[in-house]
Amino acid sequence: MPVGRPELSDSRVIAHVDMDCFYVQDSSSLKVRSDVRRQVSRFKGMKRNDPILANWSYCESVVEQRKQQSLRGQPTAVVQYNSWQGGGLIAVSYEARKFGVKRSMRGDEAKQVCPEIHLVQVPVARGKADLNTYRNAGSEVVSILSRRGRCERASIDEVYLDLTIAAEAMLADNPPECLETISEEVVKSHVFGLEEVGSDARENVRHWFTRSDASRRDKLLACGAFIVAELRLQVLEETEFTCSAGIAHNKMLAKLASGMNKPAQQTVVPFSSISKLLRTLPIKKMKQLGGKLGTSLQIDLGVNTVGDLLQFSEEKLQEYYGVNTGSWLWNTARGINGEEVKERLLPNSHGSGKTFPGPRALKTVASVEKWLNELCEELSERLQSDLEQNKRIAHTLTLHAHAYKSNDGDSFRKFPSKSCPLRYGTSKIKEDALSLFQAGLREYLGLFNVKISGNQNNGWGITGLSVSASKIVAIPSGTRSIMNYFHNQEESFPQVKLSSEQLIQDAPLLSPSEEDSLESGGHLTLQSIEPRIACREENEETKYSMPLDRQEEDKDMCKEKLPDKVTSICSSPDAEVYRGWEKDQTESSGDYLTVKIRDSLESEEGKRKSNKEKGMSTISRYFQSQLSGSLLKAEHASTSKLSESSSLSACQSELPQENSPTRGESSVDTHLYGQIKLKRPAWSYDIDEIDQDILNELPKQIQEEVQAWLRPQKRPNTVKRDLGITRYFLPAKDK
DNA sequence: ACGGATAATACG
DNA sequence: TCGTATTAT
Known part of the structure; x- marks a missing residue:
């Protein structure tokens, strides 16, 4: 289970944005849009009142027009592999859901409950479903949603955003309480826990957003909601997709919130309503608890709502499910979730x-x-x-x-x-x-x-x-300063070629x-x-x-x-x-x-040095692949520098320093791992002493790796499992 | 053995 | 490290 660093006082502003039945939207309008987009793109970057764009509305009308017998507003589903029983549904529009059409129904079933349903087929290429159009549409959306803060692409149609910085900036410069007008989209937000029954829910929401006596963290959330509303509008404008969003202090709550009001709405979870939200929430609704773990919780521990989890001590939960999962559960029960929003716009595989x-x-x-x-x-x-x-x-x-x-x-x-x-x-x-x-x-x-x-x-x-x-x-850009540092004169460094020729040469x-x-x-x-x-x-x-x-x-x-x-x-x-x-x-x-x-x-x-490379992790491989033997000296210098700056020189000093061929590639992690594995020295470091600028120059992947060493998030799971919790730990049943 | 294709992540 | 298992959409 994800662990992260639970921070008891979490004042981050996190959003989860979820496209509304993405495949349907995509299938029903993307093709047309791609035509239109070319026209629209000419207008991008222009101001709306630019004379040339006086006919912005013309653009829109083109869109409307080209959208032809638009499937919008009609019961629609996306189906793959039509031939057997009408294929399998992978997405269902809200209109079709009203008829009881569900995902993973067969096309034929869907027709039975909803005869006038429009079934759109997933493209087929090479005899198999081809999801590329959806991936591309997802990228399109991501490129918009990533504008205001760190963005983690969580799936083809979902992202997490860390809007803390942007929200803080807004709170400082332009706090909602000072705004005279509040956009419609913001006022349409849902604020969990706020009475929406009153004659004018809108007024309540407006009041919540602008109250000056709110806590700082709620004000930050309010700012986050402004930003998200804006982003969602941009998505709609630029892609015609609607999406729903949740805004809260952590990923878990944001994800929960984004599903609360769909489609095309957003929900804020103020700090004060967290406990109310979780107390009665069925345990299975929580992300990660929809499967076996959730079942085990129910059956073995009698936990049916998140609130029920509160009675278990952290130790007890760890005893049942291991240290990491145990702590995660304990925190989850309290609405605490330290997972960070990772910067990732592209898939990892x-x-x-x-x-x-x-x-x-x-x-x-x-x-x-x-x-x-x-x-x-x-x-x-x-x-x-x-x-x-x-x-x-x-x-x-x-x-x-x-x-x-x-x-x-x-x-x-x-x-x-x-x-x-x-x-x-x-x-x-x-x-x-x-x-x-x-x-x-x-x-x-x-x-x-x-x-x-x-x-x-x-x-x-x-x-x-x-x-x-x-x-x-x-592939590193090659122009970053750390690269220059490695080989002070640039010409000695073989610039990374991006041609596939080069890459094939470099292939493992x-x-x-x-x-x-x-x-x-x-x-x-x-x-x-x-x-x-x-x-x-x-x-x-x-x-x-x-x-x-x-x-x-x-x-x-x-x-x-x-x-x-x-x-x-x-x-x-x-x-x-x-x-x-x-x-x-x-x-x-x-x-x-x-x-x-x-x-x-x-x-x-000559190029490869037998099996010294075994077990190398990213940094070694990276440096090795980037640096030829002639650059070893520079490399060593940089290694020292990094080590010094991280108070690891003691460690390093015990290692052979010569440039023997086999040790030639020795770089940061070889030192660390080698040392730690072989001698298990007591080593320590002070995070603050590490020069962040140097780390920042490394490729992202390596930054993450280094971060993981410096601030390990998980404890090794040494706890024996309680055999009483059999179901959860039982090996999977073969399907 | 039709709940498909595709991801991310944790664990051992 | 790799391979397995879980979870999700």
Whole structure:
């Protein structure tokens, strides 16, 4: 469970903004809008009364007009995969909800309860649902909502905002109590706990917003509500989406509030009404408590409302659920939530997946490969645009699958997830994904003690596949001062090129462990994957023509098994090998490939220093990837500087200082981790002594990492679990 | 074994 | 570290 730092006196201003049935809005108007947007964008940045814009209303009318037989105001739902029982609903408009249409109904069901419902289909690409238009629309909204403070994209259609600074500024310069007029949108706010029954609720709200005797924290919330109202209006104006929002002192309460009045409304939770809000709130309504934990609370502890939680001591809760979750629960009961709003506008991972339910389960490696290719193409495409648009590189490729195995007992097994370094390039990704799958399959079947033979199916079926890319890090701009600090003269620093060429060059090579296993010639780990069925007849251009929903044909693409030696080598994710492989697909012989791999290993030898890199965390890798050996001196200087400034020099002084090749990459964390792990010195630091400016120069990811060292938020969970709380800790039931 | 595709996060 | 499990929409 998230922990954060509970701060008893939390005067932050946090907002949660939630798009109202986003998919529906998006589906019903986005396409049109994209046309319109081009026209509108010409007007952006202009003042409304700019002469050229005297016809702003013209813009709007264009919008209205182009929105055609707009689905607005009509019962609408978004459905994916139309063919089976009308597909599954993933979003339902409020109009349709009145008829009892619910998410995860079938299209046909929806039609039954609401015959005139409009069903909009999710776009399909490569035989699977394609959510890109929604992602893009989400980004559009995020770019607006992030204008006034730290913004954390919480999902495709939700953000958290930390508006503390902006609210404080407003309170100082322009407090609501001094305002003569208050915008309509603000007055339409809901203030939880305020009597709205009176003849004019609006007047009550207006009064609440402008009362001069309010506490400072309530005034801050009022300012926050102003800001959020403004943002919501901007979203509406610029995207035509409506959204709801909650404004409170922490994320938990803001999230709660944003769902209280929908659609297109906002709710404030003043400090004084927190206890009233929580006392009777069903425990399951709380974020994180909607699942097993919430159930355990109900069944095992008899806790049905958040208020019921108040009777348990923190220690007791920790005893039941561990230190972190226990504390989190205790705080939650009191409306305390120290989670910070992270600065994150972009997702931390990309994934592409599809399910193959029941009779559609994939039964041959060939069909799996086919679908894997589709998924990988989508993933690769998204990685490519992330690279171009955001200058970020993903470092890990992971494959997930769901499988069943008939006849061999009913022992349900999970298909193991597998991951490996991600190499850019669609064909690389495809190859690696397939290798991962085969490794997983082997393991999966191996546990049944089943002999895997070529194409033979022993009753297994794949019901779900997904590939995802994670560990995405931004390429540093290269012009920041810390960079300059590392190498005082700029020309000595190889500027980071953003071309994909460059990036592919930099893509992860063999990891030390792989290298080891390769060279020792034996032991196959995940990275040096099992020999697999060779299927190299198709080249990168090969496209599967694959009618939707008809993937059962499984024409065996003629496969030829290469000698074991070759296949096992080929499957190692070494860039050089693959390069040779691709250039020489049909004629590659075992010898050729063997030579090739030797070459590449040798050529890499100078660059990579055996397995000292093992266990390196981001900073080391980052510095290492950015700095060549010639810059070591500068690097050391900076390391010292950072260490000094953080009072860690004592630690560092015990370490070898020479620039030996193997220690060459030693940088901040190598020192820290190495030292801590090996000697466990008593080390201490004073946060205030650390030069924040230096930290600020680091890439965001690394900043976070450093912050985590300096201000650990969680305690290791050493507490034994109480066996009485069985349900919560029971392993998941296989679905 | 149709509650789909896709995320984030915590834990071991 | 990786792999698993939970949660959410």
